[in-house]
Amino acid sequence: MPDLAFVFAQSLSGLTAAMFLFLIASGLSLIFGVLRVLNFAHGTFYMLGAYSAFQIVQWIGLDGGRFWLAALGAALLIAALGGIVERVLFRHLYGKEELYQLLFTYALVLILSDVAKIIWGTQQKSVSRPPELSGAFHVFGATVPHYNLFILLLGPAIALAFWFVLQRTRAGRFIRAAALDRETLGALGVNVDGLYTWVFVLASFLGGLGGALIAPMRATTPGMDTEVIVEAFVVVVIGGLGSFWGTFLGALIYGQVLSFGILFFPRFSIFAVFALMAAVLIIRPWGLLGRPLR
């Protein structure tokens, strides 16, 4: 039996991973919930968020809270990119077959990841932790960087903010209504087209923010997009496509399965994650907290 400090450290690292996955997967789930499209490009938005944060930090530096400025700037940039893509291209595919929409988002993956390669090269890029969070706590013999702790708090905070927007604001009501019946909502005089654009903007913002915030923890490399999108798929499938709290739960489960899988059977932890995804799809295709699609 491994000692307690190690178990504690593993579960914390699982939680941190879960918070990032939640940030990314919530955007994916939002787009699926409203538009019924699986957006493969979401992982690429996340990668571009990380690269943009790196670039902005290169320009303005890290000190005096500038990292946060860079992270926000990167997220806004990606949000704008998402909005433009939806407005100019994606919207013309709404009436068409699902496969075309899937392949379009995959085309975006191919194009944008190469654009990132052209701009930033294939060398990995890293951002230092912001100086105000560069220290670490020592709890139960485990070392927890301040930055990780910040992420652990930020995840639930964003989840709550997101929940508040969806449940308590007018825009959130429209989004939920669009997920249920877009035609009726349009007939009631709501600008559904504009709403879709905003959903894309919001989702891309979350993806970009996830990327920007992970930049100080993991090196940014080409290929991180195709890796993370599959992870995000696993999370939303486990929790339930389009379900908000399901995504949160899915992220928590994923993080723990991965970090304890590494502990107990190191070689098959990735296997365990996909097996879990398959099991959920077989037993409850709509996910743990999702609702069956009509």
Next chain:
Amino acid sequence: MLARVPWALLVLIAAFFVPAAGSRFYTFVANDIVIWALFATSLNLLVGYTGLVSFGHAAYFGIGAYTTGILLKKVGLPFLLAFPAAGVVAGLCALVFGFFCVRLTRIYFAMLTLAFAQIVWAICFKWNEVTGGEQGMPDIPYPRFDVVDRIVSAVPALGSYRTSDYYYFTCLVLVALCIWALRRIVASPFGRMLTTIRENAERAEFIGVNVRRYELAAFVIAGVFAGLAGGLFGIFNRGVFPDFAYWTKSSEVLIMTLLGGMGTFYGPAIGALVLICLNQQIVSYTEYWPLILGSILVVLLFVFPGGLAGAMLALRRRLVRKTPREVQTGA
């Protein structure tokens, strides 16, 4: 009449002269095309004919490649046994995975095929003892062509060939047989029923068809042929690697199928031909092949959703002024 010309046969005969007429490089490219043509055609049975969008078709390609690779390299079986084994093992896996997949609809079907493919990838990636893990399995031996070589060298008119040329001929014959078999399947009452299911699964159910069983059968058949393509590809590639089963491979073959034209029988093979030739041309100018591929895909989705075959059919329809119905059956 254009439709009376046995185009497929002509192409096959022409393909036999590639090693004699072209360089070693052309044989290499042609071999690549032949194998991918089978892979894409097998996917088309699912996506184009049955209307099941699989995002994990690479799993069966990978399983086939590993099966043949392991049997040839580690067990030392002859090619004549190792090749069909790829289809058998891939088909069995497709039977197990498909059993669960066909219970789901649309997006969930795609997600579950993806999940199974990722499971296969994870196993190939980590099971070092059997699959070679992350490093893959290099140096898969070619089949032995001693006997064939002796016969060929006894007849001076045939010329002399390298092992890779013999392998190309082998692939050509085997793929031609597989595609012929698929053609028969598509044209059979079973194949017609698959199309009915694609058009309206509910009505198929009403007339007493067990839709799930038909879908599962299509899934297994597609898996078998993808496995056979994988078996050939592992030898051709001189090695088997985990990324054969990675999800990006599945989307590559989907793009090929779409480029050629889903639902037209030879469309995916044409897609394989065009995409591989294009790739060979473009990578000599730039390393940003994905960028070009992505752009092609966007143009395709917006301008030619029927793919190349669809565009050609539309062109022919305009030239010949047939009714659309005649064109479809004549193609």
